Amino acid sequence: MAARPLLGGDTRVVSVGLELFADTLAALGVPVVQIEWRPPAGGDPRLAALLARTEDDRPVAAS
Amino acid sequence: MPLWNFVRKSFYQDSVTLMRLTRDMEAVSDVTRAAVMMGTPQNLALLKDAGLLTAEGEAAGPTDLVVAVAAGTRAAAEAARAAAETALTARRAATASGAAARPRSLAGALRALPGATLALISVPGAYAAAEARKALVAGLHVMLFSDNVPLDDEVALKRLARERGLFLMGPDCGTAIVNGVPLGFANAVPRGRIGVAAASGTGLQAVTCHIAAAGEGISQAIGVGGRDLSDEVGGLMMEPALAALAADPATAVICVLGKAPGRTTAKSLRARLDRLGKPCVAYFLGDPAAGTAPTLEDAALAAVALARGTTHVPAEFTQPPEAVTRLVERAANRLGPGQRFVRGVYCGGTLAYEAIGLLKACLADVAPGVTGGGSGHRVVDLGEDVFTVGRPHPMIDGTVRREWIEREGGDPETAVLLLDLVLGYGAHGDPAGEILPAIRNARRAAAAAGRGLAVVASVCGTAGDPQGLAAQTAALEAAGVIVLPSNAQAARLAARVVVSRR
Incomplete structure (x- = not known):
């Protein structure tokens, strides 16, 4: 499937991290969802990066 | 205790x-x-x-x-x-x-918001690349707001984005305005016909604000990441950003911003700009001669002039010479003989480097870096990665900035405290109120030691920003701060104050 172009059309945002940004977008009426994020792998960044790489070949399903 | x-x-x-x-x-x-x-x-x-x-x-x-x-x-x-x-x-x-219970994963988020187009990622730098990778694999464009993202990760992510026809905006440039939506730090500017592609966060903010002040608007503003024009990254996102703006029917004029490109990247960028097919203005920090505008303000005003079919003539100050002389005299009033240096305490990286370039043009002994080194003139950027580990950016939290203002203001060799104030979405609700106590303390300490202290600032913002440009400017001026209409003019005035005392 071809990627949707960045410019033109709607911008619908998934926010990961600072809630401040999602709050700002929501106040402006921009469709946004905030992920309840936790540091993965018990807060070990190296292990988290390894885990993410092993997940690369598994596309994230939207449904 | x-x-x-x-x-x-x-x-x-x-x-x-x-x-x-x-x-x-x-x-x-x-x-x-x-x-x-x-x-x-x-x-x-x-x-x-x-x-x-x-x-x-x-x-x-x-x-x-x-x-x-x-x-x-x-x-x-x-x-x-x-x-x-x-x-x-x-x-x-x-x-x-x-809202309903928040999703805990990207898959959950995509179920909650069908048709999502973009991920705005602002987790701590050590985890940011992994989150960005997941979003790209899921087919989302990414604005990577996080600081402290390793360079190798940035290159790998941008290659992955290119392979998939996606944008990876950022890192070290936490701002963009896409389809009128402000992402990360961005200002309330009208939609219009000028498109911006910036390898510089506060550069993008300053230029879009100056364009708005001049009565024009922004079609799209794409922040490609502060390191994108280095030879290590090689303009991996500047290239598609320029292509997208060139193809965008709402964009009549393109404004390109960034640190001076690496040698190899400069060549390919020049070739790209030559075949854009649209009028273009370029400003490169640290090497204005490589571009077409000497400052961020001039880049904005030149883009406005191109859109209107007129010509912009750069000027050092908006105010007439005699008004500038009066400001210099006011700033230099009550400074002691040992007060010789300009000390900048900034939260905008591009603004800090722009100030350094302008100070260097008329002063010797200007520290080249922005981490506080050097015993002469210096400008520290508290948004630099070394200052933001485990802390909010200084545009959100003024704690570290207040400490630096008091420290630099308390140095008996400091003549002028030079500041930037950055308004907009995502920034602190009252940036002037955040730093004024520190400015007052620094002034009081100087007075107690029998010295004066000049404070010169510029405010990057618009009338539509949540904080309000006029209200923030008025609050600074009420506290005796001299506020200039741009960072370049503020830096020039600071330099003039020091030169006037020789």
Whole structure:
């Protein structure tokens, strides 16, 4: 499937991290969802990066 | 000083929430110091250095919340903890009532928001690349707001984005305005016909604000990342950003911004700009000769002129020469003979480097870097990665900036304190109010030592910003700060003050 172009059309945002940004977008009426994020792998960044790489070949399903 | 630590296991909170909790706790009477941090090894080291760590805190892990309080009594410490708990509970309740339970994963988020187009990622730098990779693989464009993202990760992510026809905006450039939507730090500017592609966060903000002030608007503003034009990254995102703006029917004029490109990247960029097919203005920090505009303000005004079919003639100041002379005299008034240097305390990286370039044009002994080194003229950028580990950006939290303003203002060799104020979405609700106490303290300390202290600033913002350009400017001016219409003009005035005393 071809990627949707960045410019033109709607911008619908998934926010990961600072809630401040999602709050700002929501106040402006921009469709946004905030992920309840936790540091993965018990807060070990190296292990988290390894885990993410092993997940690369598994596309994230939207449904 | 009695000291207590409280730990809540597996309780992650983002850095802005932690900052707010710290403030709530410090407002409790009889509390002398408070800190709320996640228990990462770096944060525990910070707490230890600050003398705020006990054995209980020391045992915390990276996903545990550590509350540290130095208070006069146990009751005050408990009251501070209660204040933090109340604030957290209120936050949870607001979230729960405002929306369904939040998704805990990207897959869950995509179910909650079908047709999502973009991920805005602002987790700590060590985790940011992994989150960005997941979003790209899921077919989302990414704005990577996080600082402290390793260069290798940036290159790999941008290659992955290119392969998939996606944008990876950022890092080290936490701003964009896409289809009128402000992402990260961005200002309230009208839609219009000027498109911006920027390898510079505050550069993008300054230029879009100047364009708005001149009565034009922004079609799209794409922040490609502060390192994108280095030879290591090679303009991996500048290229598709320029192609997208060239193809965008709403964009009539293109404005390109960034640090001076690497040697190889400069060649390919020049060739790309030559075949854009649209009028273009370019500003490169540290090497204005490589572009077509000498400052950010000139880049904006040149783009406006191109859109209107007129010509922009750069000028050093907006005000007439005699008005500038009066400002210089006012600033230099009551400075002592030993006060020789300009000291900048900034939160915008591009603005800091622009100021350094302009100071160097008329002063010797200007420190080249922005991390506070050098004994002569210097400009520190508190948004630099070294200052933002485990802390909110200084545009959100003025704590570190207040310390630097008092330190630089207290140096008997400082003649002019040079400041930037950045407004907009995502920034602190009252940036002037955040730093004015420190400016007043620095002034008082100088007066007590028989000296004056000039304070010169510029405000990057618009009338539509939540903080209001006029209100912020008025608050600074009421405190005796000389406010110029652009960062370039503020830096030039600061240099003139120092030169006038020779």
